[in-house]
Amino acid sequence: MKHKNILIHGYNKTSSDMKVLKDNLEKLGHGCIILDLPLTYHKLEHGTMLLEEMLSDLIKDLKEGEKLNLVGHSTGGLVIRHLLSFTSHRKYIDKCILVATPNRGSDFANLVGRIFRIAFKKYKTLKSIQSCELKRLGLGDECNDIDIAAIAGNNNNLFFGNLLREENDGRVTVKSVKIEGLKDFILLPYGHKDIHYQPVTAELIDSFLRTGKFKVD
Known part of the structure; x- marks a missing residue:
């Protein structure tokens, strides 16, 4: 049985940013739901609590043996990790995939914190x-009983990426995406803002959901 896939957008985005990925996954036979979370002006924890409430409603409609897969782009992946740290719904979650997620923290946010901290009064996410x-x-303990994988990019095609010394996708370093405990990890030659639009990204997600590994034909 194929499970339902929940797609979660990143910072300062809406569900529309995940529509291309949704369409690509549906072409591969996956059912997808894209959610809107307040990931601009509110703390990350607020978005996570709303996701917990949304999952509570979605779980009510699951068929016997059916579970949820969570896929997050950028900050959406952090919402997933935070959710897994406390949710009462772990038994209903099968696999999670983090795409270009700053798992060790956002260098961009760190920089804003050093030179323009007043911005945080408005942009709390x-x-x-x-x-x-x-x-x-x-x-840090989210991978204990749930298979989590990550996809990173290394096409430094954004101005901020030039300020980073390490390999990055223009916004997030590869090192920040790759963390201990991942079931699999893969690097793609795309930038932060377009990696989740690529057909190959959907193909890799499809592979992990089916086999537990990123397999490239």
């Missing part, structure tokens, strides 16, 4: 994804 803030959330 941005403040939440600083390295120091993620440490406060105590993430």
Whole structure:
């Protein structure tokens, strides 16, 4: 039985940013639901609690043996990780995939915190994804009983990427995406804002959902 796939957008985006990925996955036979979360002006924790409530409603409609897969782009992946750290719905979650997610903290948010901290008064999600803030959330044990994989990009096609010394996708370093405990990890030659639009990304997600591994034909 194929499970339902929940797609979660990143910082300062809406569900429309995940529509291409949704369409690509549906062409491969997967049912997808895209959600809108307040990931601009509110703390990350607020978005996570709303996701928990949304999952509570979705779980009511699951068929016997059916589960949920969670796929998040960028900050959406952090919402997934935070959710897994406390949710009462773990038994209904099968696999999770993090796409270009700053798992060790966003270098962009870290930079804003150093030179333009007043911005955090308005953009509270941005403040939440600083390295120091993620440490406060105590993430790290999410992979214990749920298979989690990550996809990173290394096409530095954004101005901010030039300020980063390490390999990056223009916004997030490869090192920040790759963390311990992942079931699989793969690097693609795309940038932060377009990696989730690529057909190959959907193909890799499809592979992991079916086999537990990223397999490229």
